[in-house]
Amino acid sequence: MVLPLRLIPRVAAAARLPRAPLPISRRAPLVPALAMAYSTGSGADRRLLFRQLFEKESSTYTYLLADVADPNKPAVLIDPVDRTVDRDLNLINELGLKLVYAMNTHVHADHVTGTGLIKTKLPGVKSVISRASGAKADHFVDHGDKIHFGNLFLEVRATPGHTAGCVTYITGDADSQPSPRMAFTGDALIIRACGRTDFQGGSADLLYQSVHSQIFTLPKDTLLYPAHDYKGFTVSTVEEEVAYNARLTKDKETFKTIMDNLNLPYPKMIDAAVPANMVCGIQDPPPKI
Protein backbone atom coordinates (compact mmCIF):
# COMPACT_ATOMS: atom_id res chain seq x y z
CA MET A 1 0.00 0.00 0.00
CA VAL A 2 1.33 3.48 -0.86
CA LEU A 3 0.82 5.96 1.99
CA PRO A 4 -0.34 9.43 1.07
CA LEU A 5 2.50 11.88 1.58
CA ARG A 6 0.93 13.47 4.71
CA LEU A 7 1.02 10.05 6.49
CA ILE A 8 4.70 9.38 5.88
CA PRO A 9 6.66 10.01 9.11
CA ARG A 10 8.29 13.41 8.91
CA VAL A 11 11.89 12.14 9.23
CA ALA A 12 11.47 9.68 6.39
CA ALA A 13 9.94 12.32 4.19
CA ALA A 14 12.75 14.72 4.95
CA ALA A 15 15.30 12.06 4.10
CA ARG A 16 13.76 11.62 0.64
CA LEU A 17 13.75 15.27 -0.26
CA PRO A 18 16.88 16.66 -1.92
CA ARG A 19 18.42 19.26 0.41
CA ALA A 20 19.49 22.63 -0.90
CA PRO A 21 22.89 23.59 0.55
CA LEU A 22 22.76 26.43 3.06
CA PRO A 23 24.12 29.73 1.78
CA ILE A 24 27.63 30.31 3.13
CA SER A 25 26.38 33.18 5.33
CA ARG A 26 24.03 30.78 7.22
CA ARG A 27 26.60 28.05 7.87
CA ALA A 28 28.04 27.62 11.33
CA PRO A 29 31.42 29.38 11.64
CA LEU A 30 34.17 26.90 10.89
CA VAL A 31 37.06 28.88 12.31
CA PRO A 32 37.40 27.70 15.95
CA ALA A 33 36.96 24.03 15.06
CA LEU A 34 39.35 24.27 12.11
CA ALA A 35 42.04 26.08 14.00
CA MET A 36 42.02 23.65 16.91
CA ALA A 37 41.65 20.60 14.71
CA TYR A 38 44.78 21.49 12.78
CA SER A 39 47.05 21.59 15.80
CA THR A 40 48.32 18.16 16.77
CA GLY A 41 49.49 16.49 19.95
CA SER A 42 48.26 17.23 23.43
CA GLY A 43 48.84 19.86 26.08
CA ALA A 44 51.24 22.56 24.90
CA ASP A 45 51.27 21.15 21.37
CA ARG A 46 47.56 21.83 20.94
CA ARG A 47 48.24 25.52 21.29
CA LEU A 48 50.36 25.62 18.15
CA LEU A 49 48.89 25.95 14.70
CA PHE A 50 51.68 25.46 12.17
CA ARG A 51 51.72 25.76 8.38
CA GLN A 52 54.58 25.45 5.93
CA LEU A 53 53.89 27.52 2.79
CA PHE A 54 55.90 27.50 -0.44
CA GLU A 55 56.74 30.15 -3.06
CA LYS A 56 57.83 28.30 -6.15
CA GLU A 57 59.77 30.91 -8.15
CA SER A 58 62.39 31.40 -5.44
CA SER A 59 61.77 27.99 -3.79
CA THR A 60 61.15 29.79 -0.50
CA TYR A 61 59.32 28.48 2.53
CA THR A 62 57.21 30.84 4.61
CA TYR A 63 56.09 29.59 8.01
CA LEU A 64 52.90 30.47 9.84
CA LEU A 65 52.71 29.84 13.58
CA ALA A 66 49.86 30.80 15.88
CA ASP A 67 48.73 30.25 19.46
CA VAL A 68 45.19 28.99 18.82
CA ALA A 69 44.51 28.42 22.53
CA ASP A 70 44.78 32.17 23.11
CA PRO A 71 41.41 33.92 22.54
CA ASN A 72 43.05 36.36 20.06
CA LYS A 73 44.89 33.60 18.14
CA PRO A 74 48.04 35.69 17.71
CA ALA A 75 50.19 34.61 14.78
CA VAL A 76 53.62 35.19 13.26
CA LEU A 77 54.87 34.74 9.71
CA ILE A 78 58.51 33.85 9.13
CA ASP A 79 60.08 34.82 5.79
CA PRO A 80 56.99 35.91 3.82
CA VAL A 81 57.55 36.56 0.08
CA ASP A 82 55.96 39.56 -1.67
CA ARG A 83 54.42 37.42 -4.45
CA THR A 84 52.51 35.22 -1.99
CA VAL A 85 51.38 37.81 0.54
CA ASP A 86 47.73 37.65 -0.57
CA ARG A 87 47.66 33.87 -0.27
CA ASP A 88 49.18 34.05 3.21
CA LEU A 89 46.87 36.82 4.45
CA ASN A 90 43.80 34.99 3.09
CA LEU A 91 44.82 31.88 4.98
CA ILE A 92 45.35 33.89 8.17
CA ASN A 93 41.92 35.42 7.71
CA GLU A 94 40.21 32.07 7.02
CA LEU A 95 41.73 30.59 10.15
CA GLY A 96 40.62 33.56 12.25
CA LEU A 97 44.19 34.42 13.29
CA LYS A 98 45.57 37.84 14.23
CA LEU A 99 48.93 38.45 12.58
CA VAL A 100 51.22 40.18 15.06
CA TYR A 101 54.73 39.85 13.62
CA ALA A 102 56.12 39.48 10.09
CA MET A 103 59.65 38.25 10.64
CA ASN A 104 62.69 37.65 8.49
CA THR A 105 65.58 35.33 9.22
CA HIS A 106 67.82 37.61 7.09
CA VAL A 107 67.87 40.07 4.19
CA HIS A 108 67.03 37.93 1.17
CA ALA A 109 69.08 38.30 -2.00
CA ASP A 110 66.85 36.17 -4.21
CA HIS A 111 63.39 37.60 -3.53
CA VAL A 112 61.63 40.60 -2.03
CA THR A 113 60.32 39.92 1.43
CA GLY A 114 56.55 40.24 1.94
CA THR A 115 57.00 42.15 5.18
CA GLY A 116 56.62 45.66 3.75
CA LEU A 117 53.57 44.70 1.68
CA ILE A 118 51.93 43.06 4.70
CA LYS A 119 52.40 46.26 6.68
CA THR A 120 50.60 48.29 4.01
CA LYS A 121 47.66 45.85 4.15
CA LEU A 122 47.67 45.31 7.92
CA PRO A 123 49.27 48.39 9.50
CA GLY A 124 49.21 46.90 13.02
CA VAL A 125 51.68 44.17 12.07
CA LYS A 126 55.26 44.74 13.23
CA SER A 127 58.24 43.72 11.12
CA VAL A 128 61.13 41.95 12.81
CA ILE A 129 64.71 41.30 11.69
CA SER A 130 68.09 41.05 13.39
CA ARG A 131 69.90 44.24 14.34
CA ALA A 132 73.02 42.83 12.69
CA SER A 133 71.22 42.64 9.31
CA GLY A 134 71.47 46.41 8.77
CA ALA A 135 67.91 46.37 7.38
CA LYS A 136 65.02 48.54 8.53
CA ALA A 137 62.22 47.08 10.67
CA ASP A 138 59.92 47.90 13.57
CA HIS A 139 61.74 45.55 15.95
CA PHE A 140 65.35 44.50 15.90
CA VAL A 141 66.34 41.28 17.58
CA ASP A 142 69.63 40.09 19.01
CA HIS A 143 70.91 36.69 20.04
CA GLY A 144 68.99 35.40 23.08
CA ASP A 145 65.89 37.57 22.58
CA LYS A 146 62.43 36.03 22.77
CA ILE A 147 59.47 36.86 20.54
CA HIS A 148 56.17 36.14 22.27
CA PHE A 149 52.84 35.44 20.58
CA GLY A 150 50.16 34.43 23.08
CA ASN A 151 51.71 31.87 25.41
CA LEU A 152 54.17 30.67 22.80
CA PHE A 153 57.54 32.16 22.01
CA LEU A 154 60.45 31.93 19.62
CA GLU A 155 64.04 32.22 20.78
CA VAL A 156 66.54 34.09 18.61
CA ARG A 157 69.95 32.59 17.89
CA ALA A 158 72.51 34.43 15.81
CA THR A 159 73.63 32.12 13.00
CA PRO A 160 75.76 34.36 10.72
CA GLY A 161 77.71 33.07 7.75
CA HIS A 162 75.29 33.13 4.80
CA THR A 163 74.86 36.81 5.67
CA ALA A 164 76.28 38.66 8.66
CA GLY A 165 72.78 39.19 10.08
CA CYS A 166 71.27 35.69 9.74
CA VAL A 167 69.31 34.39 12.71
CA THR A 168 67.53 31.13 13.49
CA TYR A 169 64.19 31.29 15.31
CA ILE A 170 63.58 28.34 17.65
CA THR A 171 60.41 27.41 19.53
CA GLY A 172 60.78 27.82 23.28
CA ASP A 173 62.53 25.42 25.61
CA ALA A 174 59.90 24.96 28.35
CA ASP A 175 57.16 22.47 29.33
CA SER A 176 54.56 24.96 28.11
CA GLN A 177 56.10 25.06 24.61
CA PRO A 178 55.72 22.60 21.69
CA SER A 179 57.74 19.42 21.74
CA PRO A 180 59.86 18.50 19.84
CA ARG A 181 61.34 21.95 19.34
CA MET A 182 61.26 23.50 15.87
CA ALA A 183 64.09 25.58 14.40
CA PHE A 184 63.53 27.96 11.48
CA THR A 185 67.03 28.09 10.12
CA GLY A 186 66.66 30.57 7.27
CA ASP A 187 69.56 30.00 4.86
CA ALA A 188 72.05 28.95 7.54
CA LEU A 189 71.04 25.34 7.14
CA ILE A 190 69.24 23.95 4.08
CA ILE A 191 68.29 20.26 4.18
CA ARG A 192 71.48 18.26 3.44
CA ALA A 193 73.17 21.55 2.44
CA CYS A 194 73.55 25.14 3.68
CA GLY A 195 73.34 28.70 2.44
CA ARG A 196 76.00 29.94 0.04
CA THR A 197 78.70 32.19 1.46
CA ASP A 198 79.99 33.99 -1.63
CA PHE A 199 78.21 37.36 -1.26
CA GLN A 200 76.32 39.67 1.17
CA GLY A 201 79.06 39.45 3.81
CA GLY A 202 79.08 35.64 3.65
CA SER A 203 81.76 33.67 5.49
CA ALA A 204 82.19 29.89 5.32
CA ASP A 205 84.20 29.99 8.54
CA LEU A 206 81.40 31.77 10.41
CA LEU A 207 78.64 29.62 8.92
CA TYR A 208 80.38 26.41 9.97
CA GLN A 209 80.83 27.76 13.49
CA SER A 210 77.20 28.99 13.66
CA VAL A 211 75.63 25.73 12.58
CA HIS A 212 77.86 23.56 14.76
CA SER A 213 77.45 25.72 17.87
CA GLN A 214 73.82 26.91 17.55
CA ILE A 215 71.91 24.29 15.54
CA PHE A 216 73.73 20.96 15.90
CA THR A 217 73.73 21.42 19.70
CA LEU A 218 69.90 21.47 19.86
CA PRO A 219 68.10 18.29 21.01
CA LYS A 220 68.48 15.70 18.27
CA ASP A 221 64.72 15.44 17.66
CA THR A 222 64.49 19.19 16.94
CA LEU A 223 62.65 19.70 13.65
CA LEU A 224 64.58 21.82 11.15
CA TYR A 225 62.68 24.05 8.76
CA PRO A 226 64.84 25.96 6.22
CA ALA A 227 63.95 29.06 4.20
CA HIS A 228 64.63 27.25 0.90
CA ASP A 229 64.54 23.84 -0.64
CA TYR A 230 65.57 22.98 -4.18
CA LYS A 231 65.15 19.20 -3.98
CA GLY A 232 61.65 18.61 -2.67
CA PHE A 233 62.48 18.22 1.02
CA THR A 234 60.22 19.82 3.59
CA VAL A 235 61.66 19.12 7.04
CA SER A 236 64.64 17.47 8.68
CA THR A 237 65.94 16.92 12.20
CA VAL A 238 69.17 17.77 13.99
CA GLU A 239 69.95 14.04 14.19
CA GLU A 240 69.52 13.62 10.42
CA GLU A 241 71.62 16.64 9.48
CA VAL A 242 74.41 15.78 11.92
CA ALA A 243 74.58 12.39 10.22
CA TYR A 244 73.89 13.20 6.57
CA ASN A 245 74.41 16.88 5.74
CA ALA A 246 76.61 16.75 2.66
CA ARG A 247 78.59 19.88 3.62
CA LEU A 248 78.37 20.41 7.36
CA THR A 249 79.37 16.89 8.41
CA LYS A 250 82.84 17.54 6.95
CA ASP A 251 85.73 19.09 8.88
CA LYS A 252 85.98 22.87 8.61
CA GLU A 253 88.74 22.99 5.98
CA THR A 254 86.91 20.55 3.68
CA PHE A 255 83.72 22.54 4.24
CA LYS A 256 85.46 25.76 3.17
CA THR A 257 86.79 24.09 0.03
CA ILE A 258 83.28 22.84 -0.81
CA MET A 259 81.85 26.32 -0.31
CA ASP A 260 84.60 27.93 -2.43
CA ASN A 261 83.69 25.63 -5.30
CA LEU A 262 79.90 25.74 -5.30
CA ASN A 263 79.67 27.85 -8.47
CA LEU A 264 75.99 28.65 -8.08
CA PRO A 265 74.38 31.20 -10.44
CA TYR A 266 73.79 34.63 -8.85
CA PRO A 267 70.16 35.44 -8.02
CA LYS A 268 68.70 38.21 -10.21
CA MET A 269 68.22 40.50 -7.21
CA ILE A 270 71.78 40.38 -5.96
CA ASP A 271 73.00 43.62 -7.52
CA ALA A 272 69.99 45.45 -6.10
CA ALA A 273 70.30 44.04 -2.58
CA VAL A 274 71.52 47.04 -0.62
CA PRO A 275 70.65 46.55 3.04
CA ALA A 276 70.91 50.29 3.84
CA ASN A 277 67.73 51.14 1.94
CA MET A 278 65.83 47.96 2.71
CA VAL A 279 62.76 47.71 4.87
CA CYS A 280 63.16 44.02 5.52
CA GLY A 281 63.96 43.43 1.89
CA ILE A 282 61.45 45.92 0.46
CA GLN A 283 63.57 48.45 -1.35
CA ASP A 284 62.69 52.04 -1.79
CA PRO A 285 62.61 52.53 -4.74
CA PRO A 286 61.86 48.89 -5.66
CA PRO A 287 64.69 47.07 -7.43
CA LYS A 288 64.46 46.47 -11.17
CA ILE A 289 64.58 42.70 -11.55
Ligand SMILES: N[C@@H](CCC(=O)N[C@@H](CSS)C(=O)NCC(=O)O)C(=O)O
Ligand atom coordinates in the same frame (compact mmCIF):
# COMPACT_ATOMS: atom_id res chain seq x y z
N1 LIG B 1 70.76 25.93 -5.85
C1 LIG B 1 69.86 27.02 -6.05
C2 LIG B 1 70.55 28.32 -6.34
C3 LIG B 1 69.82 29.45 -5.67
C4 LIG B 1 70.66 29.97 -4.53
O1 LIG B 1 71.75 30.47 -4.73
N2 LIG B 1 70.12 29.90 -3.32
C5 LIG B 1 70.79 30.44 -2.17
C6 LIG B 1 69.78 30.90 -1.17
S1 LIG B 1 68.95 32.30 -1.78
S2 LIG B 1 70.39 33.68 -1.75
C7 LIG B 1 71.70 29.45 -1.51
O2 LIG B 1 72.32 29.77 -0.52
N3 LIG B 1 71.79 28.24 -2.03
C8 LIG B 1 72.63 27.23 -1.50
C9 LIG B 1 72.59 26.02 -2.37
O3 LIG B 1 73.36 25.11 -2.12
O4 LIG B 1 71.74 25.99 -3.28
C10 LIG B 1 68.96 26.62 -7.19
O5 LIG B 1 68.97 25.47 -7.52
O6 LIG B 1 68.21 27.48 -7.69
